Amino acid sequence: MRVHNFSAGPAQLPLPVLEQAAAELPEWRSGMSVLEASHRGPDFMACAADAEATMRRLAGVPAHYRVLFLQGGATGQFAAIPMNLTARADTVAFIRTGQWSRKAAVEAARMGVEVRLVADEAASSYTTTPEPGSFTVPAGAKYLYYCANETIGGVTMPYVPAAEAAGVPLVADFSSMYLSRPLEVESFGVVFGGAQKNLGPAGLTVVIVREDLLGRARPDVPLVWDWQAMADNDSMLNTPPTFSIYLFGLVLHWIEDTGGLAAMGERNDAQAQRLYDAIDASGFYANPVEKRSRSAMNIPFTLADPALDAEFLAGASAAGLMNLKGHRSVGGMRASLYNAMTDEGVTALIDYMTEFERTRA
Numbered sequence: 072m073r074v075h076n077f078s079a080g081p082a083q084l085p086l087p088v089l090e091q092a093a094a095e096l097p098e099w100r101s102g103m104s105v106l107e108a109s110h111r112g113p114d115f116m117a118c119a120a121d122a123e124a125t126m127r128r129l130a131g132v133p134a135h136y137r138v139l140f141l142q143g144g145a146t147g148q149f150a151a152i153p154m155n156l157t158a159r160a161d162t163v164a165f166i167r168t169g170q171w172s173r174k175a176a177v178e179a180a181r182m183g184v185e186v187r188l189v190a191d192e193a194a195s196s197y198t199t200t201p202e203p204g205s206f207t208v209p210a211g212a213k214y215l216y217y218c219a220n221e222t223i224g225g226v227t228m229p230y231v232p233a234a235e236a237a238g239v240p241l242v243a244d245f246s247s248m249y250l251s252r253p254l255e256v257e258s259f260g261v262v263f264g265g266a267q268k269n270l271g272p273a274g275l276t277v278v279i280v281r282e283d284l285l286g287r288a289r290p291d292v293p294l295v296w297d298w299q300a301m302a303d304n305d306s307m308l309n310t311p312p313t314f315s316i317y318l319f320g321l322v323l324h325w326i327e328d329t330g331g332l333a334a335m336g337e338r339n340d341a342q343a344q345r346l347y348d349a350i351d352a353s354g355f356y357a358n359p360v361e362k363r364s365r366s367a368m369n370i371p372f373t374l375a376d377p378a379l380d381a382e383f384l385a386g387a388s389a390a391g392l393m394n395l396k397g398h399r400s401v402g403g404m405r406a407s408l409y410n411a412m413t414d415e416g417v418t419a420l421i422d423y424m425t426e427f428e429r430t431r432a
C-alpha cells in the first residue's frame with residue numbers, strides 16, 4: 072500500500088511521475104537507463120535543456136535571468152551567495168524568521184561579511200514575520216536576504232520585501248515553497264532552493280540569478296560555486312546530478328499538466344486551509360504561528376497533552392500517515408503538504424486527527 076508521506080523533505084513525489092520513471096528506467100532514450108547516459112550525450116543534453124525550458128515557461132523566468140542546476144543543496148548556497156556577491160568585510164542585510172535564515176546568516180558570517188539583522192522575530196519565538204516597511208536596509212549593503220518559507224517553524228513571509236530592499240538585490244531561499252505558487256522572479260536578484268521538497272529528488276539545487284549579478288565572485292571562489300563559471304558551462308562544468316535533473320523535468324511537466332503554478336497555488340492553499348481550520352476548530356490541537364504568516368507547505372501543530380505524542384504517531388503510521396513527527400528542535404507534529412500531497416492525503420490526516428481527539432482527549 073502506498074502511504075501518505077508528510078515528510079518535510081525528501082518528500083512525497085507525484086505518483087504519475089514515479090510510474091513514468093519506473094516504466095522508462097531500464098530503456099530510456101538510446102536503450103539505456105538515464106542513470107547510465109553520458110551527461111554530454113545528446114539524450115541527456117536534450118533532457119536538461121527541456122527541464123530548463125519548462126522551468127522558464129512555468130515560472131515565467133525572464134531572458135535576463137539564468138537558471139543554474141547545481142549540487143551541494145541550499146546549504147551550499149548559504150556560502151556561495153556571499154562568495155558570489157561580496158568581498159570580505161562587505162555588509163549584507165538579513166531578515167531572520169527562523170532556523171533556516173539563522174543558519175544562512177551564520178554561514179555568511181563565516182564567509183567574512185558583516186551580517187546586519189534588519190529584522191529578527193526572536194521576540195515571538197519565530198512565529199511572526201516583520202510588517203512591510205518596518206525595517207530598512209543599511210546603506211552599502213550588498214543584498215537583502217530572507218527565507219520565503221521557514222520549513223521548521225512553518226512561517227512564510229506573506230509578501231516579497233522588494234520595496235524594503237531599496238535597490239539592493241533581494242536574495243531568497245525558496246527551498247520549501249519552490250513552484251508551489253506563481254513566482255515574481257523580477258522582484259529578485261537570486262532565488263534558490265533544493266529540489267527535494269516540491270521539485271524532485273535530493274541532489275539538485277536550482278538557482279535563478281539575474282544576469283547582472285554574475286561575474287562579481289571573489290577570485291578564490293571554488294569553480295563549482297562560481298555562478299558565472301556554471302552559467303558559462305550550462306551547469307555542466309562538471310558532472311551534474313543527471314537523474315535528479317531528469318526527474319525534476321518530469322515533475323515540472325506534471326505541474327504544467329495539472330494547470331501550472333496558479334492552479335498549484337490554489338490547491339495548496341485549499342489543502343492548508345482545511346488543515347488549519349481543523350486545528351483551530353479543535354480544542355486539542357494548536358498551531359503557534361500568527362495567521363498572516365502561516366505556511367501553506369509546512370504545518371506544525373502540538374497536542375494539548377504531549378504525553379500522547381507517541382501514541383498519536385504510532386496510530387498515524389498504522390493508518391498510512393507517515394513522517395508527522397515535528398522537527399527534533401521543536402517537538403510536536405509537522406505535516407508538510409508540498410505540491411505532490413493529494414486531497415485524499417489531507418482528508419485522511421484530518422479524519423485521523425478528529426478521531427484521535429474524540430477517543431483520546
Ligand code: PMP
Pocket residue numbers: 080143144145146147171218220221222223244245246247265
Ligand atoms: N533552507 C530551507 C528553507 C530548508 O528547508 C532546507 C532543508 N530542509 C535547507 C535550506 C537546507 O537544504 P539542503 O539540505 O538542501 O542543504
